[in-house]
Amino acid sequence: MHLVQSMAYVNETPWHGLGNQLAANQPLEVWAQQAGMNWRIEETEVRFVSGSVGSSLGSIHAFPEQKVLYRSDTKQPLSVVSSKYQVVQPESILEFYRDLVDVGGYELETAGVLKNGKKLWALAKTGQSVTLKGRDRVNGYLLLATACDGTLATTAQFTSVRVVCNNTLAIALGDSTGAVKVPHRSQFDAQAVKRQLGIAISSWDGFMARMKALSECKVNDTAAEAFFRRVLTYQATGGNTALAATNDSAVKAVQELFAGRGKGADMASASGTAWGLLNSVTEFVDHHRRARSDDNRRDSAWFSTGATLKQKAWDEALRLVV
Structure with a gap:
């Protein structure tokens, strides 16, 4: 069984052979449609029924400290979270890359939905690469992912992909784990995350030197x-x-x-x-x-x-x- 609900990609077929292949340089609106990310996460407070007996429906009560997240298109429930939980929409994952693609030389390569919408991601090639000893090529990427089931903070992660085997490896930023993580109790500020990631653009040089060593x-x-x-x-x-x-x-x-x-x-x-x-x-x-x-x-x-x-x-x- 595949966890991938839907996805789109350019260039090579992804790891599982699924997804909609796109021509290069498609607008984000096409990506949203083809990656199955053109819906919103809706929310409503939790309600429960008490005192029901047989066919007699009891009274309905609200539980205001919790809310249900669900898909706007299918109405499928995604999770029950705290009322303070800050939602990150599917469109926000793709929108994060707009200026990077338009003026930063980035190229979206895959984007999609895991677990019926509980997890969302997009991966873009940064344009940075190195070739070790003449033929072993490693390309730089930026991954942005979020989840609405409590399993993942919204995470921006520089990563590398070794072309010959498609192996992925996180690129460490200084002494950190190499990721900028925004917990769902905070508002996701795309520009603030990009400012934090600014230190990672230059970190490719250090990563490249270590790979060569x-x-x-x-x-x-x-x-x-x-x-x-x-x-x-x-x-x-x-x-x-x-x-x-x-x-x-x-x-x-x-x-x-x-x-x-x-x-x-x-x-x-x-x-x-x-x-x-x-x-x-x-x-x-x-x-x-x-x-x-x-x-x-x-x-x-x-x-x-x-x-x-x-x-x-x-x-x-x-x-x-x-």
């Missing part, structure tokens, strides 16, 4: 296995004690990707290097890690445990560069 850093098999075990060891709770446990099947899978099974693993930039180690983990998370569906895996790779695992791999890889 990783591609120059040679590692042997012993160092590779130690790296994978550090990344794929997690805290498991047994009784009252936190235990360190290693996911041995995952270690074996990433070792095989690193040894040659991974896409682009034979490139000079990745073969036997720290960049290769990192991309073995990112490919595992993005394409091979066990998940209920491809879309669950993508959701995790962008927003959840998969993203955390890739960040851990990035941090560990940088420690190898002396």
Whole structure:
């Protein structure tokens, strides 16, 4: 089952082969229609029925501290949230990119709806790219996503995509996690978020330098296995004690990707290097890690445990560069 309700894209077919393909440089209004984002999130206070017996309907009461969010087109309920919850509309996700596309050289690449409208996203190519050792190309992107089911603050995230394997990796902004997050108790101010992201435009240069350093850093098999075990060891709770446990099947899978099974693993930039180690983990998370569906895996790779695992791999890889 696909979590993707609807989406639109330009260029290559996305990860699951679904969606409406658009020609380049389409207006945002076309994107909204083709991505299934041309509806609004409506809200109404929660009401409940008390004292109903058999076919006799009881009295209806309001619960003013809570409200129901629902789709304007299908009336499908999306979530029950606090009355203080600030909604971010589907059109606001696309509108965020208007000036970036018009004057900033950005190009929208995918946009769509997950989980019947509970999660919304758009992804644009920034125009920044680097080619490692002559043929290993990595492009810069800006992802904006929100959710109305309590699972995600509105998040603007610079990310990179390695072309040969479509692996994604968050670009860290200084010492932060690389994302600007606006909780739903606050009003989403697109221009304020872009001002915060301004520091990230220049962060591409630092990210690029680190990628190059990783591609120059040679590692042997012993160092590779130690790296994978550090990344794929997690805290498991047994009784009252936190235990360190290693996911041995995952270690074996990433070792095989690193040894040659991974896409682009034979490139000079990745073969036997720290960049290769990192991309073995990112490919595992993005394409091979066990998940209920491809879309669950993508959701995790962008927003959840998969993203955390890739960040851990990035941090560990940088420690190898002396």
